[in-house]
Amino acid sequence: MSIYDTMSRETRVFAPIVPPRVGLYVCGLTPYAPAHVGHGRVFVVFDVVARALRRWGYRVFYVQNVTNLDDKLIARAAEEDEDPLALADRHFATFLRSMERLGVRAVNYYPFATDYVPEILAQVRTLVDHEFAYVAADGSVYFEIAKFPRYGRLSGQRPSALQPGARVELDPRKRAPEDFVIWKAATPGEPSWESPWGPGRPGWHVEDTAMTGRLLGGRYDLHGGGADLIFPHHEAEIALSESATGEAPMVNYWMHVAFVILQGEKMSKSIGNVFDLDAAIEAAGPGALRLFYLNAHYRSPLDFVPEKTLVEAREAYARLSLPARRIDELLARDGPDRPGDRAPEELANAAELLVEELDDLIANDFNTREAIARLFEWTRRLSDAGGFDHLSGEALETLAQPYRWANEVLGLFERSEGTRAGAWETAIPLLIRIRARARERGDFAEADRIRDELAAAGIRLEDDAGATRWSFSDRK
RNA sequence: GCCGAGGUGGCAGAAUGGUUAAUGCGACGGACUGCAGAUCCGUUUCCUGGGGGUUCGAUUCCCUCCCUCGGCUCCA
Numbered sequence A: 001m002s003i004y005d006t007m008s009r010e011t012r013v014f015a016p017i018v019p020p021r022v023g024l025y026v027c028g029l030t031p032y033a034p035a036h037v038g039h040g041r042v043f044v045v046f047d048v049v050a051r052a053l054r055r056w057g058y059r060v061f062y063v064q065n066v067t068n069l070d071d072k073l074i075a076r077a078a079e080e081d082e083d084p085l086a087l088a089d090r091h092f093a094t095f096l097r098s099m100e101r102l103g104v105r106a107v108n109y110y111p112f113a114t115d116y117v118p119e120i121l122a123q124v125r126t127l128v129d130h131e132f133a134y135v136a137a138d139g140s141v142y143f144e145i146a147k148f149p150r151y152g153r154l155s156g157q158r159p160s161a162l163q164p165g166a167r168v169e170l171d172p173r174k175r176a177p178e179d180f181v182i183w184k185a186a187t188p189g190e191p192s193w194e195s196p197w198g199p200g201r202p203g204w205h206v207e208d209t210a211m212t213g214r215l216l217g218g219r220y221d222l223h224g225g226g227a228d229l230i231f232p233h234h235e236a237e238i239a240l241s242e243s244a245t246g247e248a249p250m251v252n253y254w255m256h257v258a259f260v261i262l263q264g265e266k267m268s269k270s271i272g273n274v275f276d277l278d279a280a281i282e283a284a285g286p287g288a289l290r291l292f293y294l295n296a297h298y299r300s301p302l303d304f305v306p307e308k309t310l311v312e313a314r315e316a317y318a319r320l321s322l323p324a325r326r327i328d329e330l331l332a333r334d335g336p337d338r339p340g341d342r343a344p345e346e347l348a349n350a351a352e353l354l355v356e357e358l359d360d361l362i363a364n365d366f367n368t369r370e371a372i373a374r375l376f377e378w379t380r381r382l383s384d385a386g387g388f389d390h391l392s393g394e395a396l397e398t399l400a401q402p403y404r405w406a407n408e409v410l411g412l413f414e415r416s417e418g419t420r421a422g423a424w425e426t427a428i429p430l431l432i433r434i435r436a437r438a439r440e441r442g443d444f445a446e447a448d449r450i451r452d453e454l455a456a457a458g459i460r461l462e463d464d465a466g467a468t469r470w471s472f473s474d475r476k
Numbered sequence B: 001g002c003c004g005a006g007g008u009g010g011c012a013g014a015a016u017g018g019u020u021a022a023u024g025c026g027a028c029g030g031a032c033u034g035c036a037g038a039u040c041c042g043u044u045u046c047c048u049g050g051g052g053g054u055u056c057g058a059u060u061c062c063c064u065c066c067c068u069c070g071g072c073u074c075c076a
Helices: A037-055 A071-080 A084-101 A113-129 A204-215 A227-245 A277-284 A286-294 A309-334 A345-363 A368-384 A393-410 A424-440 A444-456
Strands: A002-005 A010-013 A021-026 A059-064 A133-135 A141-143 A180-185 A200-202 A220-226 A251-257 A260-262 A302-304 A459-464 A467-472
Touching: A002 A251, A021 A037, A021 A204, A037 A059, A037 A220, A037 A251, A037 A260, A037 A277, A037 A286, A037 A345, A037 A393, A059 A204, A071 A084, A084 A277, A113 A133, A113 A141, A113 A180, A113 A200, A113 A204, A113 A227, A141 A227, A180 A204, A180 A227, A200 A204, A204 A227, A220 A227, A227 A251, A277 A286, A277 A309, A286 A309, A286 A368, A309 A368, A309 A393, A345 A368, A345 A393, A368 A393, A424 A444, A424 A459, A424 A467, A444 A459
Parallel strands: A021 A059, A021 A220, A220 A251, A260 A302
Antiparallel strands: A002 A010, A133 A141, A141 A180, A180 A200, A459 A467
16 A cells, blocks of 8 residues: 655555554644534544554554644643643543544544653753753753755755744744744643753653654654644654654654635634534534545545535545445344345445455555546446345345445544434334325325424425435434 | 645545546436335436646646645644
């Protein structure tokens, strides 16, 4: 398989340092506000990356950090008169629930920055001792870019070409504007830890390198995140880790996910043009939202049009998953051993070939979009082939293979509808039978009344040839 | 200014040095239906930012210009 690497700007064959182990580190979020649709994209993409690697036999250790203390978090906590760490915990708990609903469960470990203060202090000390970093008068510690000549290689930036102060004010404590803080001297009222340079708290970039050093070592395989982290964050990580450990390269493959675009601009908390992630899950359903994300290549910007994108995703998802749902209905009703015909040989072979093709597409830098196109073609082909009622359990399972694949790798069908069915499962069919009798005797007023009243309760009835299906309609 | 990513039909978005440029949504027509919906079938023949170049052939490779977005020490 091959992966596009931001550092070398080319697609390279993936070769882990110590196969079959794969160390994967993804920059998580700073939980100072609810997650938005842009965040969701990154985490769904890397969920698929990890699922795919595991499918191919790699043992992936996937670490996704939580920056649970930084300036924004402190500022927001002050506004809301809440402890910053408690605020972070609260938003992180919400985030985890969103991830669970989205079927994002490939992450092995979510380390919190504040749990790694000893590692952070150790790294800062090493950097100071080896004069990669210096201590300012107030006790803050800065990494000195001039000591790391490779700085800028990931982003293609040359430090001399940057515009200091373009967006952030100059800091007189720094020797050079591009130096960055790795230990911040304490401000009264903020959380702080003791250090050899006085009380303070970690700078942003060093949190990650201290954690990766501890959890993944000085060199590991894959590092991912949003494209906005390339500079300066990931550049800084490289400088810190490679200076502190003496090992290089810190990472063999850098993966960056492009933005979700809303109204022509990157969806971003600081711009304020965000669409809440939970609201999107609610509106589209988790499978449809995943479909939306994976329906574009992860390195391409993806347009989000409110009132349009989610509706489209929902419609497309419903169509894509229809044969899978019908097959599962039959298997659930009759069990895997249900009697019936064998699958037509041609179709059975096609299913096998399709799964191979899907694997190949994903192996080529995670071409989820092309894979989804093939899945739609499969759905159409099964529709052409007619119903499933006459097929055996084994035959159904054969035809379902591409959908099983889509579930395993893309996580598209994990959350099947109807999990809340419960008592409805008996009550609604009863009403359907009553309505059918009304229709038989031509009493359509009564039949429509039942359908309307159920519709008002969020139950949708649809008459098919000889049968009536029902579903929850509250996603409409 | 520098660095990076992009520009494909009504919309969202793939792909490839080569027959009709995928797939989905939407739209239109049809089948089915008491009606509606869902589903299925068909249609949507004029979509690759502009200009050069390489080539038998370019949307793809090269050059250049234009435009959009992002980064330049907050960020997924």
